[in-house]
Amino acid sequence: MNKWIKSGIFLILMIAIALGSSIYKKTHKIEKCDFDGVHIKPIYQVDIILRDNATKRFDSIYCAYMWLSQNMDAVSYVRVTDEVTGEKIDSSIAYYVESEIITNNVNNNRVHAFLKLEDAEKHAVSYKGRIVKNPFEKILRGVNKGEKKTLE
Incomplete structure (x- = not known):
């Protein structure tokens, strides 16, 4: 594979990861404490x-x-x-x-x-x-x- 194809695949993967991360954050609400705002385990x-x-x-x-x-x-x-x-x-x-x-x-x-x-x-x-x-x-x-x- 030449350099441009590898760069293109890498760029597409990075965009897919960024979009996936954004969607995950929107669909998986992280509960925060109503007193100090810390993530609730x-x-x-x-x-x-x-x-x-x-x-x-x-x-x-x-x-x-x-x-x-x-x-x-x-x-x-x-x-x-x-x-x-x-x-x-x-x-x-x-x-x-x-x-x-x-x-x-x-x-x-x-x-x-x-x-x-x-x-x-x-x-x-x-x-x-x-x-x-x-x-x-x-x-x-x-x-x-x-x-x-x-x-x-």
């Missing part, structure tokens, strides 16, 4: 469901806590993500562990959520952690207490 996602059924999404328990402390009157309930299964669960039934594993480098969140006590204990032992109380409990003042929400 699904395994650490926290959702705050408002009284009007709107949802605020957060990248960490820390961000959700900070937002909630300033907006508690608008909140219906909070759901966290079980780090083992990825299942979204009501925050009132989760077990929480503070460990050396940082989920967000911006705010150094070290609190993790689990559906099962055994999973929380395993994480605590493996990552020099300890089981802690529900961080949302004091702020919510019983909004979640005793309620089991049906989650999608």
Whole structure:
């Protein structure tokens, strides 16, 4: 192949890659935290469901806590993500562990959520952690207490 054909093929490939990347970005929405704007990793996602059924999404328990402390009157309930299964669960039934594993480098969140006590204990032992109380409990003042929400 001569030099011009190789250059033409290279140029066509570069254009195809650029177009593909642009289309991918438009069709695959990247969720951003409603508190600090950081990309949300699904395994650490926290959702705050408002009284009007709107949802605020957060990248960490820390961000959700900070937002909630300033907006508690608008909140219906909070759901966290079980780090083992990825299942979204009501925050009132989760077990929480503070460990050396940082989920967000911006705010150094070290609190993790689990559906099962055994999973929380395993994480605590493996990552020099300890089981802690529900961080949302004091702020919510019983909004979640005793309620089991049906989650999608």
